[in-house]
């Protein structure tokens with residue numbers, strides 16, 4: 401709690417709503433705002449607004465994008481033959497860093513979790529079946545995290561695509577226990593990508 | 600492994616201090632309510648990250664004070680040092696540290712201080728609720744293998760997820776088979792893994808418990824049976840369970856599990872609960888061919904429970920190549936002299952042991968053993 405300014409207190413409570421930010425960090429951030437040059441803070445405020453204004457989700461893969469279709473979906477050099485299903489947009493960055501994948505993506509923005517009220521309708525499957533059929537996709541790699549929920553989601557994807565002539569694969573097991581794709585190094589993730597198995 | 604020292608601050612009625620322990624037997628002598636059990640509880644808290652007797656941490660905080668803290672320093676049989684710290688400030692601020700590093704998950708504490716305990720509550724092992732017997736096997740698994748701990752944790756997780764799908768279903772009609780299918784698959788996959796791991800652990804525990812029971816008992820024969828609910832089978836721990844395990848590895852268990860799940864589908868939807876799986880397994884015991892739960896005397900149940908717990912200590916020792924510490928609360932009370940001597944011979948000589956007894960005359964002591972008198976929470980070393 402910072403005494404003396406209701407405005408500052410309000411800022412702290414707004415920062416605290418951000419993921420991973422506790423009371424202490426929120427206070428430090430608020431004081432940083434107070435001590436910074438006006439121009440720096442104006443740029444921060446403008447960028448926040450611009451992000452909200454101009455960044456949306458790609459209409460094909462639900463990756464973040466400033467155009468209707470994201471940079472990956474609109475890249476003609478990439479192949480439609482493989483589609484990689486990930487939990488979050490930041491997982492794409494990790495997979496891209498391996499350099500081992502040249503296909504397209506689908507970002508679910510979560511995993512199945514009845515405990516949290518997340519069913520298939522809450523995830524961004526879009527019209528995956530149609531996309532697979534029309535795009536001539538031959539393999540769907542499900543790169544959800546190796547958690548109970550990630551595995552259930554992978555099973556759901558394979559169920560969803562039943563009857564299509566498409567291979568559904570999973571990143572190789574052997575990811576570290578409790579390991580999240582977000583925290584893997586490129587080499588490990590690259591190996592997991594190479595050693596993928598059918599769901 | 601051994602616990603070299605224990606420091607407690609505002610821990611129930613125990614005076615704030617640091618105690619150094621003997622690597623052999625540590626005998627705590629004192630009457631009821633003097634604090635012996637509170638001290639044993641602190642040792643177990645370091646192993647489990649929670650109390651084995653009260654669910655709530657705030658009950659441990661000494662009356663009228665604001666927090667508790669406990670720290671243990673010790674080393675493994677190979678000499679690797681460890682330290683565990685636990686602190687709690689009501690209402691819910693709990694901190695655990697291993698070697699000075701904060702833990703984010705309770706499961707990361709598992710196995711740091713391997714501990715096998717026997718107290719008054721364990722006499723119910725043979726004839727109390729099935730949950731006690733599942734916990735017995737699962738504790739053995741968790742203390743000996745990270746992979747098993749992970750399997751148990753994930754199985755619990757899939758039960759929660761599937762349970763919540765079954766429960767929420769009444770709002771929007773019942774959970775359809777399509778909704779349940781992926782969770783069924785996960786339940787079966789992880790459930791089979793848990794059953795196989797339990798069977799493997801029991802094949803190790805069973806013969807040890809039988810031998811130990813013979814050494815402790817009057818030659819009566821203790822047999823174990825694993826009741827695998829998902830397969831609808833009761834298997835004697837021995838060749839029958841071995842055969843089951845071999846068939847399970849070839850897919851028979853999965854098939855049976857799925858069949859039973861289909862059969863109970865409607866019941867699950869009506870009762871909105873997980874009705875099939877290893878969370879409903881049980882163990883049964885026979886003493887000279889008679890069901891211990893139904894026909895056993897209190898004394899017989901107690902000796903069987905001691906044998907089972909000591910088998911657990913051996914099993915952990917073998918699998919980890921490190922001896923767990925043993926905590927015995929008033930275990931000699933109902934054992935006759937010969938059995939007490941047997942227990943001393945089998946356990947106390949081989950493990951660092953914490954032993955609470957009401958009177959000093961209740962035990963014999965060895966060379967390096969330590970004796971503490973406990974009175975109104977104050978410990979005095981007598982030897």
Ligand SMILES: [Zn+2]
Nearest residue numbers: 458461470473
């Ligand atoms: Zn896209």
